[in-house]
Amino acid sequence: MKTALIAAQGLTVDRPGSREAALTNVDFAIAPGEIVTVVGPNGSGKSTLIRALLGNLAPREGKVTRRPGLRIGYVPQRVQIEQSIPMTVRRFLSLPRRIGNDEAAAALTRAGVGDLSDRSIGALSGGQFQRVLLARALLGDPQILVLDEPTQGLDQPGIVAFYQLIEQVRAETGAAILMVSHDLLVVMRASDRVICLNGHVCCEGTPQSVGSAPEYLALFGGRGEGTLALYQHQHNHDHDHLHDHPSQVHRHVQHSPDGCNHNAG
Numbered sequence: 001m002k003t004a005l006i007a008a009q010g011l012t013v014d015r016p017g018s019r020e021a022a023l024t025n026v027d028f029a030i031a032p033g034e035i036v037t038v039v040g041p042n043g044s045g046k047s048t049l050i051r052a053l054l055g056n057l058a059p060r061e062g063k064v065t066r067r068p069g070l071r072i073g074y075v076p077q078r079v080q081i082e083q084s085i086p087m088t089v090r091r092f093l094s095l096p097r098r099i100g101n102d103e104a105a106a107a108l109t110r111a112g113v114g115d116l117s118d119r120s121i122g123a124l125s126g127g128q129f130q131r132v133l134l135a136r137a138l139l140g141d142p143q144i145l146v147l148d149e150p151t152q153g154l155d156q157p158g159i160v161a162f163y164q165l166i167e168q169v170r171a172e173t174g175a176a177i178l179m180v181s182h183d184l185l186v187v188m189r190a191s192d193r194v195i196c197l198n199g200h201v202c203c204e205g206t207p208q209s210v211g212s213a214p215e216y217l218a219l220f221g222g223r224g225e226g227t228l229a230l231y232q233h234q235h236n237h238d239h240d241h242l243h244d245h246p247s248q249v250h251r252h253v254q255h256s257p258d259g260c261n262h263n264a265g
């Protein structure tokens, strides 16, 4: 792998206010331009991993390395907006750091919401708000975008459109993308690599290999097949990567020695 933007070795992280581990012995690395998706059940430590990788949570054990001066665009899982305070999208982008009109317009356009600059934040749909958050994360030209469940609350066409946008952002900016998702196979198709987490890394590899790994199926069963079909139907640009070839399936998955037999902590 090219020199990683962010890497972690042997990461064990406690639940806040507890000595119980939310994550145990996780190794991780993301290379420039890579799209990596973290999947796993609720409470499996996905947000904990993200926050430890960003340096917002100190690990009990292990080490996180970030490339010096790394520019990160981050959209946390929950973004609280006081809906009753009138604020335009443009003004929202200038908090907390004032930015120029050109920079704001470019970020909104890249996020597919170039026409929303003067709209009130409180009046946006869920999908529009997610794109505005993406635009804000794109300010400052990040080398890596970190998105924690960016499609929560969107309907399936909205989810599919969001991931197509993410792939486009990667193509246009070259930024690496680290995402947490519940959208399973939809997301997985947009990813170069998928990490299946359940308090530890159960398995990881290409989307196809993880999608058919026993550890993954044990956690998720057949859920997500409908969304996969939808994705393939709507996905009209070339997606014929090597790892999609049927003969490659099963070759690239890496299994954890203990699989997914135990839960976090």
Ligand SMILES: Nc1ncnc2c1ncn2[C@@H]1O[C@H](COP(=O)(O)OP(=O)(O)O)[C@@H](O)[C@H]1O
Pocket: 015, 016, 017, 022, 040, 041, 042, 043, 044, 045, 046, 047, 048, 049, 264
């Ligand atoms: N602020 C918190 N206080 C106490 N426990 C927490 C807190 N945040 C997360 N946890 C616990 O840590 C574990 C991992 O949580 P989290 O990383 O948020 O999971 P995920 O993002 O996969 O749903 C869970 O057991 C959760 O209950």
Ligand SMILES: [Mg+2]
Pocket: 046, 047, 048, 077, 148
């Ligand atoms: Mg979470």
